[in-house]
Amino acid sequence: MTPALTRRGRVAGVVGLVAAASAFAAGGRALDAIVIPVAIALAAGYVQVLRVDVPAVRHVAPADGFVGETREVRLEFGPDAVGGGDASPSFLADVSVRVDEGLDGPTAPIRASVGTEPVSYRVTYRERGERTLGPIDLTVTDVFGLFERELVVDETDAVTVYPPRDPMPTRFRRALYAADAVDVSRQREEFDRLREYTRGDAVRDVHWATTAKRDEIVVKEFAAETARNRVTIAGGTDIGSGKERPVFAGIDHGDTDRAASAVAADELARAAVSLALALLDDGVPVDVRLPGGRVSAAPGGRGRREVLELAAVTGPGAVADDEADVTVVAGADGARFRTGDRAVSFADLRREAEEEGTPTGAHGPRRAESAADPGEVASP
Numbered sequence: 001m002t003p004a005l006t007r008r009g010r011v012a013g014v015v016g017l018v019a020a021a022s023a024f025a026a027g028g029r030a031l032d033a034i035v036i037p038v039a040i041a042l043a044a045g046y047v048q049v050l051r052v053d054v055p056a057v058r059h060v061a062p063a064d065g066f067v068g069e070t071r072e073v074r075l076e077f078g079p080d081a082v083g084g085g086d087a088s089p090s091f092l093a094d095v096s097v098r099v100d101e102g103l104d105g106p107t108a109p110i111r112a113s114v115g116t117e118p119v120s121y122r123v124t125y126r127e128r129g130e131r132t133l134g135p136i137d138l139t140v141t142d143v144f145g146l147f148e149r150e151l152v153v154d155e156t157d158a159v160t161v162y163p164p165r166d167p168m169p170t171r172f173r174r175a176l177y178a179a180d181a182v183d184v185s186r187q188r189e190e191f192d193r194l195r196e197y198t199r200g201d202a203v204r205d206v207h208w209a210t211t212a213k214r215d216e217i218v219v220k221e222f223a224a225e226t227a228r229n230r231v232t233i234a235g236g237t238d239i240g241s242g243k244e245r246p247v248f249a250g251i252d253h254g255d256t257d258r259a260a261s262a263v264a265a266d267e268l269a270r271a272a273v274s275l276a277l278a279l280l281d282d283g284v285p286v287d288v289r290l291p292g293g294r295v296s297a298a299p300g301g302r303g304r305r306e307v308l309e310l311a312a313v314t315g316p317g318a319v320a321d322d323e324a325d326v327t328v329v330a331g332a333d334g335a336r337f338r339t340g341d342r343a344v345s346f347a348d349l350r351r352e353a354e355e356e357g358t359p360t361g362a363h364g365p366r367r368a369e370s371a372a373d374p375g376e377v378a379s380p
Contacts (some may be wrong), residue, residue: 001150003049009146011036043337045142049149050296051138052091055114061155064308066162067125073097073133075119090115093151093215102161109139113366125161128269128312133157149321162308163269166346167353168278175339177229177284178327194218197301221300225299232287235272235328236319237264260332261316266289268330269311271337275326276307289324291317 004317005013014037055077062071094109104124112119123133128277134156140149194207200230210218268290269272276286280299287296292314297303319327327338327347335346 001045003149006141006145006148008144009042012042012146016042023236036116041144042146045144045146048091048142049140049147052089052151053189054151054153055138057136057153057155058157060118061159062123062158064160064162065125067128067164067254070122070124070286071159072120072122075136076120077114078119092141092143094141095119096137096139096219097121098132098135098137099123102129102130102131102291103133103159105133114138114140125159128161128163128266130313131159131161133159160312162312163266163273165277166274166350168274169349169352169356170205171352172277172337172344172349173275173282175229176279176327177282193221195221209355220377230285230287231326232289232324233272233276233320233326233328234289234319234321234324235268235330236291237261237268237316237330263332264330264356265314267332267335267346268316268328269314271328271330271335272314273307273311274346274350275328275337280304280307288320290314 016035019034019038056079058076060074062075063075065071075097081183090113093112093114095112096103096109097113097252099105102125104126106121110119110121125131134153136153136155138151138153140151141147194210195218197206197219205219205221207218207220272290276288276297279286280297280303282297285296285298285303286307286311288294290310293310295306295310319329321327325339329338331337336343337346337349
């Protein structure tokens with residue numbers, strides 16, 4: 001796009017024209033005093049803006065997270081940001097970032113000197129799924145603010161937004177695996193080994209003495225954590241598409257025109273994640289089977305991520321396995337769990353867990369763990 005006059009540039013041009021007309025009418029001194037400086041500024045501004053090329057840029061994307069979390073994103077401009085090349089001149093610009101509809105990004109352009117400093121903005125995760133950051137719109141201006149030019153940097157990055165996590169009552173969890181495994185899970189007395197920290201490990205398992213001697217976080221692993229009965233969780237939805245999306249269970253879904261099948265899929269993902277992560281916290285391996293796929297997850301950071309990534313992208317569909325230990329069936333009015341010939345609603349389990357004080361926050365990380373180091377030690 002070619003440079004265009006800004007409001008200030010148009011005012012400067014009018015002033016220059018009036019001064020030129022006055023100079024011709026009353027004498028030539030006004031040419032030196034007003035007209036020539038204005039003409040030089042306009043010419044310099046035009047050339048400066050015209051010579052700006054689309055810059056190299058790199059998104060320093062935030063970590064994946066849960067619905068409701070807010071993270072900081074950084075944009076780095078220039079050849080150094082993308083791995084080398086000759087330095088390019090800096091320029092002034094208003095930076096606007098387009099973000100996926102499932103995210104809340106900056107509402108106003110960010111004024112920055114592109115090429116000399118990074119640009120940071122905050123983004124809030126509103127809906128689960130794989131969400132896109134970018135492209136980037138630049139409104140380039142000269143140092144006097146007389147001309148502007150629109151540039152588009154077609155650079156994108158992505159984050160995965162996990163569904164919210166709710167606490168699950170101890171009674172319900174324990175009913176899904178053997179009594180002897182419960183005792184082992186609670187005591188975790190048999191130490192097995194030390195290993196490198198994996199995102200999602202509990203802060204209580206950090207071995208601080210060894211961590212202090214190294215440049216990495218080290219956690220304790222217990223032999224009991226591999227001695228659980230495996231629990232199979234299968235889930236699906238029981239609603240077709242095309243209905244309007246309601247607001248329920250205290251969740252602000254935003255777009256009330258969204259299909260009810262998508263609402264059911266959100267509830268399915270939320271319920272499945274809540275139960276699966278609660279069992280993994282107990283040291284119980286899980287098989288999770290949803291319309292979007294299936295994973296076999298062991299306790300630890302990797303298993304948590306596998307469950308969360310599956311739940312983030314799963315959509316509506318039939319129950320994957322009627323022979324599972326527990327079946328999650330979700331509709332537009334919420335989700336329910338079936339174990340054998342019994343059924344209980346997710347909302348009732350959530351209330352029971354809140355009454356007993358189960359220490360898992362609604363958006364995933366335990367509050368005490370995230371306070372220690374929200375970027376590294378928080379357990380999803």
